[in-house]
Amino acid sequence: MIDERLASLNITLPSPPKPAGSYVPVVIADKLAFVSGQIPIKDGKVVYVGKVSEDVTIEDAQKAARLCIINALAHLKTELKSLDRISKIVRVSGYVNSSSDFTEQPKIINSASDLLFEIFGQKGQHTRIAIGVSSLPLNSVVEIDLVAEITLV
Amino acid sequence: MIDERLASLNITLPSPPKPAGSYVPVVIADKLAFVSGQIPIKDGKVVYVGKVSEDVTIEDAQKAARLCIINALAHLKTELKSLDRISKIVRVSGYVNSSSDFTEQPKIINSASDLLFEIFGQKGQHTRIAIGVSSLPLNSVVEIDLVAEITLV
């Protein structure tokens, strides 16, 4: 079902990007699946680098946030085999590479939240934090992690 | 019981503020209630804006942190019907809008921690992170999220 929904939204999940360090992409503890922080990597390269509004437009930062979600879902699909096992998106944390006077982090992370709602409907309605940070790994414009509730098989 | 405790502390829970984006205030996964990042909104307006010690005094930032907790509890009450269902405050994450040389984040977030202890007693003793961030949504001086353990009904 979620695969069909992704197809109808013209979203193809990539081969999930390798973690940029010595950790793993997904750990499941009981009914919670924790996903490592994702950056907007495509074909092995960080696509959007720098600070929002200085180096990257808000529109591009929004695309970056969507790409983080797509990478997170690619990892979850690899781990869970089927995204239909996701019963709920629980938490999204969005870290936006920001100069000290940028205050529109919600605008960026909304594009991640909206995408989750488009894909998962009610099950995609999550809690969230959105904060500005001074810098991010590989100079990514945004990093997003998430926690999902899954059904056990 | 918690309602009476709030009354004795002269705390009135407001109508919970609307999330500043496309997400929801509370999601429950099993016995954990996740609350979205709260900012010091009162009557629809962010009351304390700017960076601690530059734009906002430590005392006002402490009031802001209390207000975040009050807003979080307002959301939890709406979701759980009764705050007595909270068996434990598990985690508090405090993000303080800080210039690069401000290092007293604990002083700010302590006012949130102290309030939880005043309200919930032993059950309010939580784990915590407190960090300085370069900027926050709507230029808020502080953002706080929390995770509580609840009893199922």
Added chain:
Amino acid sequence: MIDERLASLNITLPSPPKPAGSYVPVVIADKLAFVSGQIPIKDGKVVYVGKVSEDVTIEDAQKAARLCIINALAHLKTELKSLDRISKIVRVSGYVNSSSDFTEQPKIINSASDLLFEIFGQKGQHTRIAIGVSSLPLNSVVEIDLVAEITLV
């Protein structure tokens, strides 16, 4: 078993440092143990202070990250009595005190991740976020929190 592993790595767990605020070091909710944000405190003093690459070398920041993990394990041992009760490290969050152009946070937090793998093997493979922040409590160069899954007794 973990105690023997620590001994073979020449790691002695210290008396766990007191939290720098009004909160507790560990809270257990169901099968998850949440550990408060740890800073590189040794003998009551923050050993590595300032920003990576400006005030602290990458090598020293890596040592700081290891020290955070050792302090986290000291707290877990106090709480759980035995570290053998840890069935899985679930999540590590690493906050690196960074100027706005430092982008090698993974290099710092890798030393924390590597240590967890050395100590716990497969069980130590966790999910992770690594971000740069504008400042940290007591001017620490790094703050790390973690969540572990435990077996109930």
